[in-house]
Amino acid sequence: MVNMISVNLTFDDGPHPEYTRQILDLLDDGNHKATFFCVGSLISKQIELAREIVDRGHSLGNHSFSHKSCDDISYRSLYSEYASTKSIIESITRQPCRILRPPYGDTNFALKILSRITGQRLVYWSNDPCDWESPITSEIIFSRIVPTLKANDTILLHDWVFDNPKSRDRTPTIEALKYLVAYMNNREIISQSINT
Numbered sequence: 521m522v523n524m525i526s527v528n529l530t531f532d533d534g535p536h537p538e539y540t541r542q543i544l545d546l547l548d549d550g551n552h553k554a555t556f557f558c559v560g561s562l563i564s565k566q567i568e569l570a571r572e573i574v575d576r577g578h579s580l581g582n583h584s585f586s587h588k589s590c591d592d593i594s595y596r597s598l599y600s601e602y603a604s605t606k607s608i609i610e611s612i613t614r615q616p617c618r619i620l621r622p623p624y625g626d627t628n629f630a631l632k633i634l635s636r637i638t639g640q641r642l643v644y645w646s647n648d649p650c651d652w653e654s655p656i657t658s659e660i661i662f663s664r665i666v667p668t669l670k671a672n673d674t675i676l677l678h679d680w681v682f683d684n685p686k687s688r689d690r691t692p693t694i695e696a697l698k699y700l701v702a703y704m705n706n707r708e709i710i711s712q713s714i715n716t
């Protein structure tokens with residue numbers, strides 16, 4: 521265990537009743553833990569699913585209520601987007617939600633202020649296979665992740681794609697995750713959830 525390398529698998533834009541559960545099942549092989557940056561409008565309709573994510577040992581992070589870029593809305597709307605989602609997440613986890621990932625990674629001064637005053641640190645990624653592209657295959661996703669994979673990487677994947685209807689078949693990501701979990705298990709790489 522001394523040589524075990526740790527990474528952070530993260531999944532954005534869900535939860536989704538079918539795909540998120542398939543991901544949870546795959547992560548169990550190797551006891552990997554992940555972080556799900558959920559969209560508030562989706563969690564609010566799927567409280568049981570969100571609770572299952574937590575009960576199975578994973579973390580929830582704030583990915584706004586309706587997946588809007590901070591560059592497109594007022595500070596008031598921005599605050600509402602993140603405050604409402606924070607409170608939904610906290611009603612499930614019963615602990616403070618301290619991590620926030622802005623849609624598209626868009627960041628501005630208002631978001632930085634919001635992050636500070638609400639105690640939610642901004643979490644981005646270091647390994648992005650762009651699994652939301654369409655068309656895409658599991659082989660492409662896997663081959664984009666692995667060559668540069670290193671200790672403490674934060675890998676960005678999607679259990680749903682909120683904005684682009686063409687990318688909503690998540691099968692390539694699920695299949696790529698199967699390869700990735702096998703690859704990680706072979707090399708004693710473990711995914712941990714981001715510390716909230």
Ligand SMILES: [Zn+2]
Binds near residue numbers: 682
């Ligand atoms: Zn997103």
